[in-house]
Amino acid sequence: MSDDASALSTAQRLRQEIENDIAAGHLVPGERLDEVSLATRFHVSRTPIREALQQLAMAGMVEIRPRRGAVVASLTPERLYEMFEVMAELESMCCRLAARRLGPSDAFALERAHRACEAVRHDHDAYYRANEVFHQAIYAASGNTFLAEQARLLQRRLQPYRRLQLRVRNRVQNSFSEHERILAALMAGEGEEAARIMRPHVQVQGERFSDLIASLKLLGAA
Amino acid sequence: MSDDASALSTAQRLRQEIENDIAAGHLVPGERLDEVSLATRFHVSRTPIREALQQLAMAGMVEIRPRRGAVVASLTPERLYEMFEVMAELESMCCRLAARRLGPSDAFALERAHRACEAVRHDHDAYYRANEVFHQAIYAASGNTFLAEQARLLQRRLQPYRRLQLRVRNRVQNSFSEHERILAALMAGEGEEAARIMRPHVQVQGERFSDLIASLKLLGAA
DNA sequence: GAACGTTTCCTTGTATACAAGAATGATGAG
DNA sequence: CTCATCATTCTTGTATACAAGGAAACGTTC
Numbered sequence: 001m002s003d004d005a006s007a008l009s010t011a012q013r014l015r016q017e018i019e020n021d022i023a024a025g026h027l028v029p030g031e032r033l034d035e036v037s038l039a040t041r042f043h044v045s046r047t048p049i050r051e052a053l054q055q056l057a058m059a060g061m062v063e064i065r066p067r068r069g070a071v072v073a074s075l076t077p078e079r080l081y082e083m084f085e086v087m088a089e090l091e092s093m094c095c096r097l098a099a100r101r102l103g104p105s106d107a108f109a110l111e112r113a114h115r116a117c118e119a120v121r122h123d124h125d126a127y128y129r130a131n132e133v134f135h136q137a138i139y140a141a142s143g144n145t146f147l148a149e150q151a152r153l154l155q156r157r158l159q160p161y162r163r164l165q166l167r168v169r170n171r172v173q174n175s176f177s178e179h180e181r182i183l184a185a186l187m188a189g190e191g192e193e194a195a196r197i198m199r200p201h202v203q204v205q206g207e208r209f210s211d212l213i214a215s216l217k218l219l220g221a222a
Numbered sequence: 223m224s225d226d227a228s229a230l231s232t233a234q235r236l237r238q239e240i241e242n243d244i245a246a247g248h249l250v251p252g253e254r255l256d257e258v259s260l261a262t263r264f265h266v267s268r269t270p271i272r273e274a275l276q277q278l279a280m281a282g283m284v285e286i287r288p289r290r291g292a293v294v295a296s297l298t299p300e301r302l303y304e305m306f307e308v309m310a311e312l313e314s315m316c317c318r319l320a321a322r323r324l325g326p327s328d329a330f331a332l333e334r335a336h337r338a339c340e341a342v343r344h345d346h347d348a349y350y351r352a353n354e355v356f357h358q359a360i361y362a363a364s365g366n367t368f369l370a371e372q373a374r375l376l377q378r379r380l381q382p383y384r385r386l387q388l389r390v391r392n393r394v395q396n397s398f399s400e401h402e403r404i405l406a407a408l409m410a411g412e413g414e415e416a417a418r419i420m421r422p423h424v425q426v427q428g429e430r431f432s433d434l435i436a437s438l439k440l441l442g443a444a
Numbered sequence: 445g446a447a448c449g450t451t452t453c454c455t456t457g458t459a460t461a462c463a464a465g466a467a468t469g470a471t472g473a474g
Numbered sequence: 475c476t477c478a479t480c481a482t483t484c485t486t487g488t489a490t491a492c493a494a495g496g497a498a499a500c501g502t503t504c
Contacts, residue, residue: 009288010487011276035456045489046267046456054233056272058280066231067456067495082368086315093311146304232457257486266461268486289465289486 003146006182014042015059018052022061022072023159029074033062050143060157075161077213081204083158088203090151091135095182098141099191106141107187113137114183117176127172128163134179141186164215165204191216236264237281240274244283244294245381246353251296251330276444280377294295297383300316303426305380310425312373313357314417317404320363321413326362329409335359336405339398349394350385360420386437389425397423 008016018038021027033053035046042049053070056062064070075083098106113134120126135155139148155162165171177199185194204212227384240260243249255275257268275292278284280292286292297305320328335356342348357377361370377384388394400423407416428436 007288009286047488047490050457051273051276054276055280058277065232066229068497069456079368082366085366086369086372089311089315093308144304144307146301149309150308269458269460272487291486422454 003166009078010044010048011055014044014048014052017042017054017154018056019061022056025158025160025163027072029072029087029160031072033070033072035069045206059153077209077216080158080161080212080216081209083154084202084204087151087154087158088199088201090147090154091138091202092198094138094142094144094151095146095186095194095198096191097144097147098138099186099189099194101143102189103143106137107145109137110134110141110183110186114179118177121172121176124167124172131175131179133158138186144176161212161216165208165212165216166202168208168211171208233277234268234272236260236266236270237277239264240278241281241378244278245378246383247382249294251294251335251382252292253292256290257291262266264337278367279318281375297415299431299438302380302383302434302438303431305424306378306424306431309373309376310421312361312369312376312424313424314420316360316364316366316369316373317408317416317420318413319354319366319369320410321359321411321416323365324363324408324411325365328359332356332363332405332408339401343394344399346388346394349397353388353401356379360404360408383434383438386434387430388435390430390433393430 018027018033027033035049037052038049040045055063057064057070059075062070063073075098113130113136117127117130117134120130130156137149139151142148151173178197182194182197182201185191185197240249240255257271260271260366261268275284275286279286279292279377283295284292285295335352335358339349339352339356344354354377358370358374360375364370388397400419404416404423407413407419411426
């Protein structure tokens with residue numbers, strides 16, 4: 001069907017590269033994206049760079065101000081809250097569907113990802129990556145590839161901010177035990193229960209949200 | 223904040239134009255989008271056209287096959303089902319939030335949109351447009367602008383297919399009475415109830431899905 | 445010394461030229 | 475008559491040249 005993923009246009013490749021830099025925090029919100037700098041850096045002309053930037057603009061990762069260049073999109077606290085609210089709902093939905101449709105290979109992948117989280121629970125950065133994989137396993141288990149893509153997209157967009165979250169004390173420990181309960185519920189076919197645990201697991205509220213905003217301000221993101 | 227919506231780059235304008243043509247069914251799924259034709263049609267060179275196409279590709283409205291040009295994205299029945307499933311969930315979420323956060327102006331807009339639907343309930347095409355406005359009023363009432371944007375985006379993407387749906391016998395009548403119940407629930411602050419009605423209202427399942435696929439085949443969309 | 449206006453420079457926006465990969469049609473063999 | 479191979483043509487991909495709008499720096503005036 002749509003599996004010729006090997007065929008990537010240059011613009012798409014460039015988009016991924018820049019996207020990675022943004023997600024990894026190498027390019028910070030508000031930072032200017034100069035077309036000629038990017039062009040020389042990637043050894044191409046401005047044309048494909050501009051095409052990549054247009055793509056990133058649609059993905060919400062950069063903001064293009066006509067005649068004034070592109071900057072890495074910076075989210076206001078309000079918008080960030082909104083996005084986490086939607087992310088929580090999408091992941092809840094994944095849980096509900098996954099519990100109903102869970103196949104053997106999905107179950108295996110989930111357990112594998114969970115054990116990987118457990119193995120690195122004392123290393124923040126490693127846990128961060130393993131956590132990402134665990135959540136993606138749930139997206140895939142939903143059996144709805146469109147939903148999985150959307151969730152993946154939003155996850156990626158929130159990545160720079162989510163990373164900050166885990167720095168909070170005991171967050172990794174809590175996160176892991178929530179995973180455990182989610183996994184158990186999924187295996188038992190209790191979709192509603194899994195969804196109910198997933199929601200606050202993802203959504204950043206109350207104190208946790210204040211903490212996130214505080215770290216944001218430290219970064220100087222406008 | 224982010225309110226200088228008047229500033230649109232040429233590429234963005236072109237994207238909207240082409241997007242409208244797709245949503246309106248003037249450009250059908252699978253149709254080839256020739257760069258030079260579009261360029262001459264809009265009196266610009268290929269460069270901004272290409273930028274617009276890259277944007278549309280990210281929005282999922284066109285598919286770009288490297289070296290082989292862009293075509294209007296055509297959805298498989300499976301994918302269509304998946305997208306409606308997500309759409310239903312997003313709109314349910316809007317209901318849940320809207321019931322909690324409903325302000326006087328939101329309530330007014332909702333009632334207004336509902337009355338507009340009632341006024342044109344015997345004209346399929348007019349109802350189709352009024353229906354769109356009603357749903358958008360709910361998105362706005364959610365108080366989550368990001369959610370509203372996402373819902374709007376997906377609504378737009380499904381627009382060509384949604385239009386086919388309403389042609390089914392009695393669909394408009396059923397749609398309208400469902401609106402009534404949703405509205406009543408929202409006004410009463412019964413978010414869960416509104417969400418519960420909204421889900422099947424949006425999601426295309428069972429017979430209705432078969433009908434949709436049948437109309438699709440008539441269109442000849444691969 | 446500060447603020448305003450002017451000029452210069454730099455960046456973005458667009459068109460166009462050229463290169464290179466598909467699609468198409470023709471020609472030949474089986 | 476059908477299929478394969480090759481040549482031609484057409485379309486896309488990329489670089490570059492030029493135009494035009496901001497930004498910044500400079501000088502001038504109050």
